[in-house]
Amino acid sequence: xxxxxxxxxxxxxxxxxxxxxxxxxxxxxxxxxxxxxxxxxxxxxxxxxxxxxxxxxxxxxxxxxxxxxxxxxxxxxxxxxxxxxxxxxxxxxxxxxxxxxxxxxxxxxxx
Amino acid sequence: xxxxxxxxxxxxxxxxxxxxxxxxxxxxxxxxxxxxxxxxxxxxxxxxxxxxxxxxxxxxxxxxxxxxxxxxxxxxxxxxxxxxxxxxxx
Amino acid sequence: xxxxxxxxxxxxxxxxxxxxxxxxxxxxxxxxxxxxxxxxxxxxxxxxxxxxxxxxxxxxxxxxxxxxxxxxxxxxxxxxxxxxxxxxxxxxxxxxxxxxxxxxxxxxxxxxxxxxxxxxxxxxxxxxxxxxxxxxxxxxxxxxxxxxxxxxxxxxxxxxxxxxxxxxxxxxxxxxxxxxxxxxxxxxxxxxxxxxxxxxxxxxxxxxxxxxxxxxxxxxxxxxxxxxxxxxxxxxxxxxxxxxxxxxxxxxxxxxxxxxxxxxxxxxxxxxxxxxxxxxxxxxxxxxxxxxxxxxxxxxxxxxxxxxxxxxxxxx
Amino acid sequence: xxxxxxxxxxxxxxxxxxxxxxxxxxxxxxxxxxxxxxxxxxxxxxxxxxxxxxxxxxxxxxxxxxxxxxxxxxxxxxxxxxxxxxxxxxxxxxxxxxxxxxxxxxxxxxxxxxxxxxxxxxxxxxxxxxxxxxxxxxxxxxxxxxxxxxxxxx
Numbered sequence: 114x115x116x117x118x119x120x121x122x123x124x125x126x127x128x129x130x131x132x133x134x135x136x137x138x139x140x141x142x143x144x145x146x147x148x149x150x151x152x153x154x155x156x157x158x159x160x161x162x163x164x165x166x167x168x169x170x171x172x173x174x175x176x177x178x179x180x181x182x183x184x185x186x187x188x189x190x191x192x193x194x195x196x197x198x199x200x201x202x203x204x205x206x207x208x209x210x211x212x213x214x215x216x217x218x219x220x221x222x223x224x
Numbered sequence: 225x226x227x228x229x230x231x232x233x234x235x236x237x238x239x240x241x242x243x244x245x246x247x248x249x250x251x252x253x254x255x256x257x258x259x260x261x262x263x264x265x266x267x268x269x270x271x272x273x274x275x276x277x278x279x280x281x282x283x284x285x286x287x288x289x290x291x292x293x294x295x296x297x298x299x300x301x302x303x304x305x306x307x308x309x310x311x312x313x314x
Numbered sequence: 315x316x317x318x319x320x321x322x323x324x325x326x327x328x329x330x331x332x333x334x335x336x337x338x339x340x341x342x343x344x345x346x347x348x349x350x351x352x353x354x355x356x357x358x359x360x361x362x363x364x365x366x367x368x369x370x371x372x373x374x375x376x377x378x379x380x381x382x383x384x385x386x387x388x389x390x391x392x393x394x395x396x397x398x399x400x401x402x403x404x405x406x407x408x409x410x411x412x413x414x415x416x417x418x419x420x421x422x423x424x425x426x427x428x429x430x431x432x433x434x435x436x437x438x439x440x441x442x443x444x445x446x447x448x449x450x451x452x453x454x455x456x457x458x459x460x461x462x463x464x465x466x467x468x469x470x471x472x473x474x475x476x477x478x479x480x481x482x483x484x485x486x487x488x489x490x491x492x493x494x495x496x497x498x499x500x501x502x503x504x505x506x507x508x509x510x511x512x513x514x515x516x517x518x519x520x521x522x523x524x525x526x527x528x529x530x531x532x533x534x535x536x537x538x539x540x541x542x543x544x545x546x547x548x549x550x551x552x553x554x555x556x557x558x559x560x561x562x563x564x565x566x567x568x569x570x571x572x573x574x575x576x577x578x579x580x581x582x583x584x585x586x587x588x589x590x591x592x593x594x595x596x597x598x599x600x601x602x603x604x605x606x607x608x609x610x611x612x613x614x615x616x617x618x619x620x621x622x623x624x625x626x627x628x629x630x
Numbered sequence: 631x632x633x634x635x636x637x638x639x640x641x642x643x644x645x646x647x648x649x650x651x652x653x654x655x656x657x658x659x660x661x662x663x664x665x666x667x668x669x670x671x672x673x674x675x676x677x678x679x680x681x682x683x684x685x686x687x688x689x690x691x692x693x694x695x696x697x698x699x700x701x702x703x704x705x706x707x708x709x710x711x712x713x714x715x716x717x718x719x720x721x722x723x724x725x726x727x728x729x730x731x732x733x734x735x736x737x738x739x740x741x742x743x744x745x746x747x748x749x750x751x752x753x754x755x756x757x758x759x760x761x762x763x764x765x766x767x768x769x770x771x772x773x774x775x776x777x778x779x780x781x782x783x784x
Contacts, residue, residue, distance in 0.1 A: 508667065
């Protein structure tokens with residue numbers, strides 16, 4: 114009974130995760146400029162990877178495999194924003210301008 | 225069920241590859257490579273389960289590692305190289 | 315497909331990245347074919363270190379390929395013919411996994427069936443590499459060692475100026491997020507490398523991969539905190555010594571076997587019990603390989619980078 | 631000294647979780663490996679309160695749960711926008727009220743981890759953020775995440 118519930122749960126998580134990953138891929142192709150594409154990659158990196166790994170964890174049961182899955186997921190959640198930030202910063206430094214909706218609106222929103 | 229995930233991940237890898245080919249800027253390519261790497265980690269983990277050999281997780285770990293380090297390395301060489309080399313791709 | 319694109323691109327930098335993708339892809343294939351150890355090596359060596367080293371080369375040579383004046387038709391023709399022949403050859407090959415394939419009838423059954431009794435190491439690849447094929451692996455370590463020496467010989471002669479004059483701080487030292495994240499990660503990466511080193515007996519892994527991961531951690535450190543800091547941490551003479559120690563350890567194990575009355579690299583002689591002897595032998599040999607690989611990789615990286623830095627300093 | 635001990639402890643846990651082989655040989659090799667790593671990192675001078683934020687341990691789980699919720703909500707929002715294509719990218723500066731570098735890093739990384747907002751630069755205590763939508767930017771500017779991180783890491 115519990116095994117069945119775990120199976121169903123991991124099934125749902127894996128399918129949802131796959132869908133989110135594909136969504137991220139679509140965004141990667143559809144979005145207009147580099148800075149918006151980072152967001153698409155972020156969707157795959159965080160929610161997609163998270164769901165798939167959680168699905169696998171349910172399959173693994175209480176074992177060292179579970180521990181390894183947790184470690185890899187933590188590692189990815191730790192490094193992926195770092196890498197994204199580094200790439201974005203580098204792009205900004207090299208003079209790549211983000212494509213904005215309308216002209217400079219910096220002061221308008223932060224209050 | 226693992227097959228669904230595998231297929232989806234392969235599709236995403238293909239998409240990232242297309243973005244890496246198209247560019248247009250250097251940073252798009254780097255981002256695409258990073259995303260490709262993330263998906264490779266996922267793929268290896270899922271395939272490991274598909275084939276019932278969770279030892280593959282060690283490889284997934286190495287990939288996650290290598291992915292991070294190589295992105296940093298690529299950036300190090302291009303963000304901080306002398307200006308005469310970086311202007312060209314603007 | 316990726317390979318074709320690699321050849322077509324003129325921007326060398328894009329080529330480097332695509333080669334990275336290419337090795338990621340091939341590693342996935344190895345995983346699918348259940349060749350865990352090969353995939354592991356491809357992951358660490360192909361995708362990781364070779365990308366790093368190619369990048370360092372690019373900083374030396376510049377980013378764009380020279381327009382070649384003569385059209386490489388001849389080369390293209392030769393490559394095409396070779397490729398066609400290879401594909402023709404594969405037609406004769408037995409289908410993957412078929413039991414009648416020659417590889418399954420030659421030495422493989424012996425390796426697969428007897429290695430548990432003779433060596434008692436669950437990972438067959440490790441026992442094949444380090445024990446049955448001990449000589450080959452010894453040869454490979456020597457090749458790596460020689461490669462390291464070769465690179466040094468080529469680049470050291472040209473190197474006039476110490477790089478440490480040029481970069482006082484790591485160029486990325488100012489990068490707040492990277493600095494802190496790397497500080498947290500580096501100890502874990504180092505320990506993971508050693509874990510891979512000592513668990514080659516049980517899972518995928520072993521000296522080559524461990525050495526590469528270890529070197530990658532050091533390279534990450536030197537990228538973030540500067541070459542001179544890294545050089546202070548790990549002094550040049552120490553790495554030189556270590557790279558030699560690795561090979562010597564391997565060779566020394568062989569000699570020890572002979573002294574104890576066995577053949578060269580016959581680990582049975584190392585302990586009373588042949589199985590324990592095999593274990594000890596493999597462990598030491600893998601350690602030797604790991605040390606050599608790690609130190610040679612670090613040497614190559616340091617030399618390349620030191621050189622590009624001093625080039626840059628001269629230009630200024 | 632305190633850092634050395636806590637680092638060894640952390641590494642020991644990492645080793646035991648990874649290894650799965652608890653024979654005396656492998657365990658003693660593990661001890662040796664930990665000693666090597668501690669020595670190397672000591673020489674590298676990367677071991678301090680920044681690499682081992684033990685003082686945060688108690689408060690991290692609560693923050694992570696909150697962040698998890700935020701990430702899920704934001705991801706779904708971005709996922710919907712990917713399919714519909716309704717985006718209005720904007721760049722804003724937000725103030726990071728954390729005093730320590732560690733706090734700023736946690737804040738900036740949390741921003742990036744949440745899809746829809748990416749921190750693209752840190753200058754002193756101003757984080758420049760690229761947001762996919764105006765709403766996302768406004769949520770961030772309201773500063774709930776900032777306050778929570780400040781409470782977490784000063």
